[in-house]
Amino acid sequence: MTTVREVFFDVCRDAGLTTWFGNPGSTELRMLRDWPDGFEYVLALQEASAVGIAAGHAIATGGPALVSLHSAGGVGHALGAIFNAHRDRVPLVVVAGQQTRAMLPTRPFLGADEPATFPRPYVKWSRQPERAADVPAALAEALRVAMTPPRGPVFLSVPEDDWDRPAGPVPRRFVHTAFTTSPGALHEVAEALNTARAPAVVAGPGIDEDGAWDQAVALAETVRAAVWAAPMPSRAAFPEDHPLFQGYLPPVRSSVASLLAPHDVVLVIGAPVFTYHVHSEGPIVADGTRLFHLDCDPAAAAWAAAGTSILTTVRAGLTALLDLVEPSSRPAPPARSRPPAAPLTDPLTASAVLALLHPMESVLVEEAPSHKDTVHEQVPITRPLGYVTTGSGALGWGLPVAVGRALTGERVICVVGDGSSLYSIQALWTAAQRRAPLTVIVLNNRGYEAVASLGRRIGITSLPGVALPELDLTSLAHGFGVPAARVTSAAALPAALKRALDGPYLLDVHVTTSGGSLY
Template sequence: MAQPHGTGAPPRSVRDATLDGLREYGLTTIFSNPGSTEVGFLTDLPEDLRFVLALHEGSVVGMATGWAIARDRPALVLLHTTAGLGNAVGALATARVNRAPLVVLVGQQDRRHLALEPFLAGKLRDLAGDYPVRVEEPATAQDVPGAIARCRHAAADARGPALVIVPMDDWAAPAESDRVVAAARHVTRADGVEDAGVASLASLLNEADAPALVTGAGTDSEEGWAGLVALAERIGAPVFQESFGARAGFPQDHPLFAGFLPADRPGLRATLAGRDAVLAVGAPVFRQYPYTEGPLVEPGTRVGLLTDDPAEAYRSPVETAVLAPIPAALRLLARHAAARQWTAAPHKDTTTIEAPERPAPGQPMLPAHVLAALAERVPADTVFVEETPSSRPEMHRRVPARRPLGFLSAAMGGLGFALPAATGVRMARPDRPVIAVVGDGSSLYQVQALWSAARYGAGVLFVVLSNGRYAVMDRLAERHGGKPAWPGFPELAVSGLARELSCPSQRVEALDDLVAILDSVVPTLREREEPLVLDVAVAAEADFSGI
């Protein structure tokens, strides 16, 4: 923690935080041939760290390679900007082929004038080519300790050199006491999924009084759902879905489903308050959208991760991360976790959500009217492909995923996903009804996919919520206290574009008409070979509860 003002003690620096991290990971022997960009790190080096000098960078890396192989653990290397890293490339290539885990710190010129390309500034990211297993360029000085931790995990896991490029002024920058370090403290690889591989996660759950689970795309399979249901029911833990998840990782009509995590830190802390342990399974820890201050969870809450994604394991700010095939690891966890009594999670069942009041005469439908009408009619194994940013929270409330592959969205947040993805899903799984729910603005990014859907007999029902604008962007502009710079496009008819692309379509402006069409079309979706676009006029509303 930073020292309070008036104590006389110097403020805690990024160098201080880094040295503590190096001690924790046993990286206390530094192999180096230093230069001026490393002086701030090396001056007055604490006595518990050992400095080993070599007279050429090839020798530096060669010595560290031998040390790492002999100790079977990562070694620490410190190199001097372009000249040092350039001299070391051949030895780094040898380390990679020899599967020697190295954490390589590379000095860089002062961050404050890098844009001017001062003397000793280097273009370092790609200088070693493909030989590093990971390269990190921290975006801010305060990101340096986390970057080093992630590279330590990568070096140990991928068995090779991992590079962190550190501008020379970063070492003296103040460390932020409440900074979330985006790195796991410990990462365990459990390829064979033996009992020892998941022991740390089993202990995390068994030592907790009130554990919770968080899931996402990583468990969206028949085996994943079955394994997570078995674990949740054994330990009586509520299961939350990650925010902005691309897929559903747990049956959202299960009594232990607790809803969707907020995408801001205050909301996240409030939602997980009272939980002394949280295990994320196949989901990031934790996906956020707006930046807000403070920790992700309340003090005292322990966090663990089970994932099959190495990068997710390295960057997650957790006590322990286990890299393993998720379904098999879940089965083991369910055997080792202590059984508990449980009751339904305190989350409103989607079946109890009241239908919205009918629109007044002459008033457009709300997205809730459309989604409620769909929810009342679709079979449980329907695949919903979503791309309607302003209506996504409403969709989550009213249309739960009830089977694996029940929900699909774009993980990156870019538009243009739903129309082609729904077409591909239907072509791959003709046994499943497929419905794409898309905003009219989103549909324009890949409207050409409708031609392919028609040409190849992909019988998707495309439901376009048409409000003639980018509603979520309009509301964000209002939140910022101003007017949007972009116009609306109420004159653009998606139904007309669809017809020009040989895809059948209908414009729908009244709720009774929508209900009649759905009553006719939904029962045909399992066998349907002709796509249909419903261009549904809706009011321009935007829900920020999921943003």
């Protein structure tokens, strides 16, 4: 007899899902017994870290990753990270254990009520199959949904006695997911770009997701468009040392409209129109600006509040558009001037610390909200897959994502705030066990400075619950098996940073508070 478990592993093997991430419990025991050759289980110490590490691995490989969670409690712990994966369009297959089917009517210990409903709406697909025999086919369907644009997490709940039930083989199937729109729609965009006085491109993370950096650069150069990064992107999408690159749009409606006002045609690629964090009134774009939007997400196209949205996967759409646009002789927009780094003096500033990372030869993973603008000013990203952050704002994503990226073998530098670091600090243990090439730089301003700064923006000058004095992050790192050092002076920083680049290593760098307002 062929069991559900055997067929399930066959489906995983065919899909290349041979590295699993998770934090196991009793409802996963039958799934994990007699672990097969050729499969690897990457243990994390908490479920949100498991999801984040799996996400970092998926981003690096461009394929799906499987993460194993433990019933309702494990899924609950992981939901913040699943939310991030959903907003950042990361293809994860989340498999959660469930109690034995015969026990479910009695609401047993560790049983999940309505398991398929629990993670919604932050998964694309969610199911607990009606029959044990349907579990492997459900996995195959989940994989196809996760990898269909817009990509994202899916959820499969499996009662723990299903694994030993009989099941038939699942036929292998392939789905080609690239698509583009009608030629007429792209002709409209091309005509607008060809006749524009001063076009602009807003480059979103979908460009990086779909491997379309070359196409985005070619389009901007052909039509001589100014290029802005979309507000709050999860990835970089255009070389930030390119003379056409103008910087990052802030997540404020009035500011976006003002910065884009000089442009008569704006093309948003692979990003929503637009992501905001601070409320302000006014139009989406200035009067007289024609707005076009290329992306694969029908939901984003539906709620976009202005312009013309065109559904297409990014690389296919840009490739077709490049055949329609004409080389322009209009003057290129002026190159932006990058702010100089602050001097490396005491007291240390985030600007001075980050300037030492330029040029960035490693992957940069960032979760330092109060220093995000400084990161973009001092550490330009110049290559695909070179930058990851959280596009949703739910903290605790950066550190485990950095671990997952590093597990693929590429050197990763994770720049994280002291507050952010604590949401998933246990991910350091996995980095230590796997000897991941990871350097964690904590910009420690002894508080939730992003919260305090946003408070000051709206006139709130005093807040409870934003101070974080006397955190001993180096002791925490040592406890998880990661070497660490604290830096409080400019003189000590260069040598400490050199040591930290032989990671895994955590560097706790004490910096001044920004003192300014975000955005």
